[in-house]
Amino acid sequence: MRSGAVALGRDRIQTLVLAAVAYLPLLANDMGRVAADTKAYLYLDPGRLLAGAPYMWQPEVAMGTVTHQNIGYLWPVGPFFWLGEAIGLPDWITQRLWLGSVLLAAGLGMRWFLRTLGWRGAALLVSSLSYMLSPYLLNYVDRHSVILLPWAGLPWLMGLTVRALRTPGWRHAAIFGLVTLTVGGVNASSLLLVGIGPVAWLAWCAVEGSAPWRRVVGTAARIGLAFAATGIWWMVGLAIQSRYGLPTLHLTENYKVVSDAATAPELFRGLGYWYFYGQGRLGAWIEPATSYTRWALPLSFALPLLALLAAAIIRFRHRGHALMLIVLGLLVGIGAHPYDGPSPLGRIFRDLTLTDAGLALRSTPRALPLSILGTSMLLGAGAAAMGRWRPRWEQPVAALLCVLVVANLSPLWQGEILGSLVQRPEDVPGYWHEAAAHLDASGDGTRVLELPGSDFAAYRWGNSGDPVLPGLMDRPYVARELIPQGSPASAALLVALDSEVQEGRLDPDGLAPLARLLGVGDIVLRSDLQFERFRTPRPDDLWADLRDAPGFGPAVSFGTPVANVAGPERPLLDQHTLSRPVGSQHPAPAIVLPVLDAQSILRIADPTRSIVLSGDADGLVAAAGEGLLEAGRPVLFSASLLDPVLLASALGSNARLILTDTNRLQGRRWGTIRETTGYTQRWDEEVDRGDLSDQRLDVLPVRPGTLTVARQTGIRVDASGYGNPVTFTAGDRPFHAVDGRLDTAWTVGAFDEVVGEHLTLTLDEPAPIESLTFVQARSQGQNRWITDLRIHLDDQVMDVVLDATSRTPPGQLVHLSGADVRVVVLEVRDTDVGRLDHYAGVTGVGFAEVGVAGVAADETILLPTDLTDLLGYDSGAELAIVLTRQRSDPRDPIRSEPERGMDRTMDLPWARTFELRGEARWSAHADDALLDDPGAPRVRATASLAGDLVSRGRAAFDDDPTTAWQPPIGPQDGQAVTITHPVPRAFRDLTLTYRADGLHSAPSAVTVLVDGVPIGRSTLPGTLRAADDLVTVDLGLPDATGRSLT
Template identity: 30%
Template structure:
């Protein structure tokens, strides 16, 4: 019922649960049929099989009717049976047609073309165009109607056939086309319009999932001719095959040969037959086959592939059509007609021979059909099936039984429904298991999507152990959630996610959460790298994760409804993005009750209105300009980028808000006019080990690359503002184990030298002095090992480069357009500056992006401010720490602001110091002018 309701809504929860445009609005016919099947008592697994059987029966009936209309009395019983059997058991319908968005339009294509065929023969009537429109309507608009639109490529072949084989006039044919188009739009507008409105959402998601080039790597003419080439068939993650049940098409010699015999038979039929339907087969193949091949080969595309790539790059919304294999039904239709022609040619020859020859032909055709439909007979027709554990069923039942309309906030996030108990799917199980809405982070998000930005920020903070005492509960309130579900059975080890114990510890320590109930035996499916009930050895090797339950539900104190009214005078106007939520909760600025608005969403008129309502501003160093990876949940970004660097360089869409507006982002700025760059690592982006770390004069930081032995060939370079004499270059290789860089090539201008290097030992490069504006170092060799390797320092004439993170200038830019009373209101509103050093996991200093807090921020007007800071105990001089423990904390120099020292004292109690966290408060007020300020701490 919930699925049926969602199909007629233009706005749906989406993968994150926070809402998106509905590009599946056309699923209503599907939802209605499934609802009827389930209402009759069929369980989910049986409903799927009944549904697929119904579609195949509809398709079989349709192809019989279509071929009967096309060939008339020339279609023999044997040819009709052969074609019908081929239509429902060919490789394309088994592999690609295993999903409803493809199988449903596939089953209805014969009916659609039957109506069009009759329409070309009776061009004066509206009857057949109307039936064409109804058939198109029944194909539904699943996935924005991509497959139904693809299948319209069957029309050019039919038009050519009608014009030159059946003698129809162009004027009549264009009349038919216009009427069919009107009929389609009239009955399908209910899903076409929402899909159009959701084009931005769909394009953003498409940009962050499969790349057109990657999709096309398997779609050669040979593979598409045998009706395969769909990329998941050839993919795997480690040793796990994406579609293991269908790999018989790649590994069984008899099956492979049989699938190649089909296009061979079609070719023989076209050669031996003299029937006019040959023109239709050629027309269908000419329109469908090049599109199905798509961009293959990626590095040397055919003309049609080059044209498709230009369309994809020029019109982002067309990325929905990037999986060109979905046009396969048109090619199957062509091959079906071709097989009929081949069979008629065979019958013509066999009728002149003995009965034994005809029987042999029938037997060979039957064996061919059995071979090409092997998954139907070896038990792998439905390769994806899961037994959902009782822990999940019980938890879902209890969550739904509350009767609450509030969301359930799910932690940790993931890249799909991949669990240690066996489920492997790009889609999570919540839509089919829970009636209540959920909010959960998915790595598949639209470019700059607000929901994806917020959920990613909170999920990463939890994954790194930085959610604090209020982070999760505060986020839950803003998400309209009254319960938090912690799932410890998620396969986080495959996506760089957190260990279960880290998430549970933070949920237990959140002062706004209270444990309601746990589900399942502790340790079952909770130990990374293991599944099921743990062995004694597994428990002893990972006692923390073995002690947590598979699922835990927490109640949120004082939850907030998803839709509510808030006091506008308490609004918090944040310069930054969703990453600011956890730090602001730590500081007590927000707790879920105050309305939060991002200044980047405001124009100057919005700002004037906000100033009249009151509230406070918070300037942060969040909304960092980053490229993002799609297959990891933590350490899955580039370092903070410069304003001009490529924010779309990752495998996924960036979650940075306003991705094309660097002024609204925190960006990296290098001192002295230098430019530093490096080759991207082979195993995905990572925030730590940025290239500038090799030029910062700090031997404890380093540029890192070369995981799994991939370092050789990677380069790092510095471009100088202008050419200068370079006489001294010193290189210090990072001390990494077991693998480390052992040889490098250094290029200074046109000169180069190869040097053997030793980790941790500075090496003066023996290169002749020369004038150059670039120095480049390339890793040539590294020792054995899988760990990253790198270079800690490259000293070029003693140059030290400072990498400053400039915070968003959004508020200052908007304030420049204010005057009079609005400026006075701005000056009267409180303004906080909240800055956080970019770090990784709490207990792993090796994945920190920044070793120091180095910021440039801008104020819209003069302010007198106080100073507070939180530090780890290890970052403070032991003598200062001892004095604080003795109750004798004095004012110490802790930071440099605009070239002057900032003094502060430790105000933590001895117990707080013992816990490892120190709180500092400034000794003097800070008088700051309007404009830019530099802080180093």
């Protein structure tokens, strides 16, 4: 394709334009700041990352791990950043040069491919810019730019395929292999998806007759052999990781998540990748995404439509090839969308994704470079056709198309392409360097454990994506992140420990014993996290829990202790903040807690003094808190004792046997690091295979008696779902609908559709049921109710309208025929809000209680029996039984307790005498009457701050200015506190002291009552902030006598 264009058709000008557009806007974006792209250690210490990349086993990471995709950093990204470090470039400049080089490679590759096809003139620049500046790159440019390498390499691969087909020999096939080696090492699935392009091009050439089949097959064979020869290094790495590493594919996004976003319209404009549409607590995951739902939306559709228009009205040599690539890219990208009703081909692919091999190809939108390449060809062909029709118009039309292409990627020239939420300063704070040097001085015989875990390393000073500490020191390091590393056993133990930290349940007494077991010599408390982003523990609260933990030497602090305050995007003025004691100590940004009597990573233990635990990692954490772990004694799990020799030595009289209520049969999700485990299921309960987010990590062998399970009598309860689709909230479990308590409930569908959800009640035996009583669940801020309910009674069906009486006790009574029934299914048919386009902010629905006339339900938790089954006799070994109530933090009132009490059943085949000990505390849900001091006046409040006993009404009369009665968060009008004395007394000179600390609203007027009779109303100044955070006001009311003051 030729034209007579002059200016825009010159090779040098086109190359300069592509280079300027690729580099200059990126260099002008957020100068001095580094985006959290790919891997933090490329910037912190690329030499160390390169040194470790060839090794599949890395003992210094996560207590030893088989790496995932790490070998790909050997080329080209690792050497690129190493070179930048070697010549002294600032990290941010090296990053911008890397990103610009990826874009330029894509643009130059497109230009070279089209020149291979015979194109000349301004059309080359139009097509090259169109490909280089596709919105597709927004999905990855500031987080996973290495995934853009296959996109950048595709046009080079296409050009090499064309040349290999034209000329015999191995030259172009060999170069093809080298290109795939360069662009495919980190993410093989992306390479395979764009690799469809060269294969399809060859096939199309054979079908249309432009090349004989024999030549096509020979070309494909040469290219295939070159591809295999140059890719063997990462292929072997993937094979090793898949066999010996964690099942990472199953622990990250499932195909349904990908499929739901892969709609044809979105893919058509170069988008459609699920991450592009995600929203976090601080904003969009990909910040430029908001532009493409607003003013940029028309243009993003106009350009591909213009390309199709060009294909419809002009003819050129490779029009069929371009259209084939567009269709193929869209078909592959769409895959099995919609997931629940795909096309016949989509159904085949959906079923394929249930296998490991198919799941590896789940990110089907990464085939979009095929469509983008075809669309870019059509746009360029349109410009060339205009030049042939009206030669004088070619330059203006080509320039206009280039402007539109640049405008379509508006975040690039608006300075927003690198999101502010994924950036950090060029320099890491000095206190982290100081902490790293301190830790390195202790040698590498022990590990460093960093707490708390975090989904990603978002610090108050910036987001690095990965924790910075491993990139600054040489000690072995372990910390919990969203995607687990290590072995199944080590990952489970780390998750168990960190879950206690995240949920506010950590027993500080168990931390040092667990650290010794893990070979940890120092624990680092990172108190500079952006805690509101991933709901990690508040630094002040966690430091209060850990600073006096036994088993540690004096804490070593780095950095100046300052208040870590949530940002204005999400200030988190909540129960955690308001319940914090006045004057609580702020921790330093980094604190090192040295473990006393630390155990080295490599050590020996006495096999005759084993600690054998029936349970799992959660049981081990619980046992550590009770002082049952000892250095020098190996810990074995009874479920894994399959070797008779090991069994005999482990269960001798010198052993310590620990029976726990862990290793529960329960679901597990990995989309966050909080609320990841489901409720304890029955042994006969069917797992919902349709819930692809439930991925249970196989840690211990499953044999009869190894699991803790639920046993339900009277009524067995099942449900289509519970809680919400993102996390597991065991407090919303199905059995709570029949447990006889109105303060628990089964709920389902939080921020999701609920029509079709159902609760199934199965009676032990058929029984006559005269009626059902329904009390709907009422969670905090309840804004949706079930209105239409379908009741299935075995084979009979009846529809019921639930009215307002079902929303409060005693509930709505529904009369039945009284016939014998075995199975009752309650199906949600509609709610008062109807069907919505989206359900953000909409609460779930369910039942606090379903009363089945004449039938009562009961549930107990059965402990594992494998330990006593293995032993068969009483060896005289020490035996401890550790039971733990599943609970949630009461300061999170939107969460319900999984267990309000404990009901356990265990089987001990021999007689033993036990010493009973445990921990008990006042329930945060306790009624004020239970908290009264018998010798003191009675105090009652209309309501108090959830989860904090110190904020109850009696704090208003305790003469302690550091405590206060705090009503619940929300409207304060009408809140009241009353003190009642045994006998009448005089109330004189009444004053009121309230907090004016900037965290509380200020009262503007109060009414005072004595014995329920108003004695006056006082107007207050409403001061929100005072010097000492307190304001005392003389109410100026007359004296009064009575028993109670309100």
